[in-house]
Amino acid sequence: MTQAAAVSADIVLHNAFVVTMDGALTVLRDGAIAVVGDRIAAVGPSADVLGAFPGAAQTLNLAGRILLPGFVNTHVHTSQQLARGIADDVDLMTWLHGRIWPYESHMTEEDSYASTLLCGIELIRSGVTCFAEAGGQYVSEMARAVELLGLRACLTKSTMDCGDGLPPNWSSCSTDDCIQVCLQIGIRITFLNTVT
Numbered sequence: 001m002t003q004a005a006a007v008s009a010d011i012v013l014h015n016a017f018v019v020t021m022d023g024a025l026t027v028l029r030d031g032a033i034a035v036v037g038d039r040i041a042a043v044g045p046s047a048d049v050l051g052a053f054p055g056a057a058q059t060l061n062l063a064g065r066i067l068l069p070g071f072v073n074t075h076v077h078t079s080q081q082l083a084r085g086i087a088d089d090v091d092l093m094t095w096l097h098g099r100i101w102p103y104e105s106h107m108t109e110e111d112s113y114a115s116t117l118l119c120g121i122e123l124i125r126s127g128v129t130c131f132a133e134a135g136g137q138y139v140s141e142m143a144r145a146v147e148l149l150g151l152r153a154c155l156t157k158s159t160m161d162c163g164d165g166l167p168p169n170w171s172s173c174s175t176d177d178c179i180q181v182c183l184q185i186g187i188r189i190t191f192l193n194t195v196t
């Protein structure tokens with residue numbers, strides 16, 4: 001996994017349990033990684049990586065700590081970050097109909113942006129580098145926050161046009177309307193990814 005260093009590393013982290021998640025699920029007991037810019041340039045035994053990058057700007061002995069790839073959270077509602085505490089004490093349907101739907105249906109685009117930023121900061125602090133949004137309202141604002149945070153994400157708009165207790169401003173959106181909104185969001189995100 002190590003290779004001859006063509007450039008100096010910004011940092012070499014060594015003396016760690018490195019969980020590589022490669023095809024063979026290799027775990028290195030005294031492993032190291034070298035980072036150049038925002039890329040992992042080498043992974044391997046500490047002696048090999050330290051030897052390949054002798055001029056690293058920073059060398060950090062992790063003393064047996066664990067290095068592993070970022071976690072992937074597969075079910076996140078970024079919009080609900082700001083709703084912490086408004087529905088901790090109720091049953092599921094009261095939570096949904098009486099608290100969360102009224103809250104989410106009154107969110108603004110700026111609320112969605114702020115909620116996603118806060119949610120993303122918590123995800124990063126938990127070791128998450130990629131997540132799947134399970135459904136919110138303003139995907140363009142989620143995307144704006146995710147780009148700023150440097151996370152990877154699959155974002156989606158929650159769409160419902162029937163069901164008990166649905167907020168009026170959601171139920172007025174037909175299935176065709178929802179599909180059109182999602183298509184427009186897809187076009188915008190493609191554009192954002194192209195220009196950044």
Ligand SMILES: [Zn+2]
Nearest residue numbers: 075076077134
């Ligand atoms: Zn959910």
